[in-house]
Amino acid sequence: MGLLIRQGEIITADTRLRADIYAEGETITEIGENLRAPAGTEVIDAAGKLVFPGFIDPHVHIYLPFMGTYAKDTHETGSKAALMGGTTTFIEMCCPAGSEDALEGYRLWKRKAEGSAACDYAFHMGVTRFGEETEGQLREIVADGTSSFKVFLAYKGAFGIDDEALFKTLQLAKELGVIVTAHTENAELVAQLQRKLLSEGKTGPEWHEPSRPEYVEADGVHHFATFLEATGARGYVVHLSCELALQAALAARARGVDLAVESVIPHLLLDKSYAERPEVEGAKYVMSPPLRDKRNQRVLWEALKRGDIQTIGTDHAPFDTAQKAMGSGDFTKIPNGIPAIEDRVKLLYTYGVSRGELDVHRFVDAASTQAAKLFGLFPRKGTIEVGSDADLVVYDPDYRGTLSAKTQHMNVDYSGFEGFEIDGRPEVVTLRGEVMVREGRFVGTPGRGVFLRREGAV
DSSP states (O other), X not given: OOEEEEEEEEEOSSOEEEEEEEEXXXXXXXXXXXXXXXXXXXXXXXXXXXXXXXXXXXXXXSSOEETTEEOSOOHHHHHHHHHHTTEEEEEEEEXXXXXXXXXXXXXXXXXXXXXXXXXXXXXXXXXXXXXXXXXXXXXXXXXXXXXXXXXXXXSTTXXXXXXXXXXXXXXXXXXXXXXXXXXXXXXXXXXXXXXXXXXXXXXXXXXXXXXXXXXXXXXXXXXXHHHHHHHTOEEEEOSOOSXXXXXXXXHHHHXXXXXXXXXXXXXXXXOTTTTTSSHHHHHTTOOSSOOOOTHHHHHHHHHHHHTSXXXXXXXXXXXXXXXXXXXXXXXXXXXXXXXXXXXXXXXXXXXXXXXXXXXXXXXXXXXXXXXXXXXXXXXXXXXXXXTSBOOEEEEEEEEEEEOOTTXXXXXXXXXXXXXXXXXXXXXXXXXXXXXXXXTTEEOSOTTOOOBOOOOSOO
16 A cells, blocks of 8 residues: 655755655655545645654664663664654664674674564674674674674773774774774773772762763764774764864864764753752763763754764663662662653754754754765665655644653653653654554554665765
């Protein structure tokens, strides 16, 4: 059965027009005015609505063994929440620990998602060590269609990578045409500062940010960029949080380093005062890099407007209140992460486009198109054109609501954005031609999502 979306205002990263969209099967086959469709076509009236390409979250954690526990979402719950928020594709961090076999870890992550994810998905392959077998395993993983790596300069002793392994990973990535995403904090400085603060009796969640201050992140960006410069590889800084780190990234670009930057929705809207709340209330807002001084938010928004920040993700990592309480008396044991996969698009539209100064095309670009281009999904994903997947979001800009844990679909017992007002919401969300969300309800086929095999960037 075909799908016809009538008279919506179609907005992509570089076009805006009022037209109909017809999809036959899983792909868009026609865009134009007053399109006719065969009998049996599902027709959606989008008059007065905006029609966006399906949004892409380039940085999520679904299956995540971390800090002695596991993230709460499954691929079933996390993907439904994503779709409810207008995200039709996510790229999950596949993060086996340094003590684990990379290829076995990759296969495990794929099994967890297969048949369970309601939206489409891909992976960044975590490289946490570089042993004799690693190069062959990574070549096999790239041949399977996973064309991006992930390295952690932080989390010493768990996911953290040393400089020799970093260099070898980037050399291989350059050869294979693979982009390398990086968590950029200086691991040794974090470890030393944590040790110092705990020895002084500073144990609450409010000390998480001082244990990994802005200069620690800036140093990590500079370090990563230096290795990119030495190898000629392409890089991507994940969840950049502050002005100092941004300056380091821009300085590297000025030297000719191929380096893209991602920020995440918590760093645009939340500040370190949230994590300074007492005990578990503050622990709910512990993530790394940490929430920063509020002055950084304007810097990030301005960089996003200019295009100095390419993408906005979430770093979705849902741990419930009981898990956050594991760090009572020792902030280094608080599982890091804030749930956001369902809220990203609505928050970015509300506080960027509706109430801010973010151009609506830049909104689409940052929340969908750039991720598709950087990670080998464009033009199948990230745009609305003939031949693209029929991943579409009919967005009602007149809707008004408030975010709350009581109404969210993420499998966690709090909202990182409790009480935040939203302007607009996805009214209809389609995935490859099937309606998955309608008027705030999931109506699609569970497990419809497929693994996306990717090549290099556009």
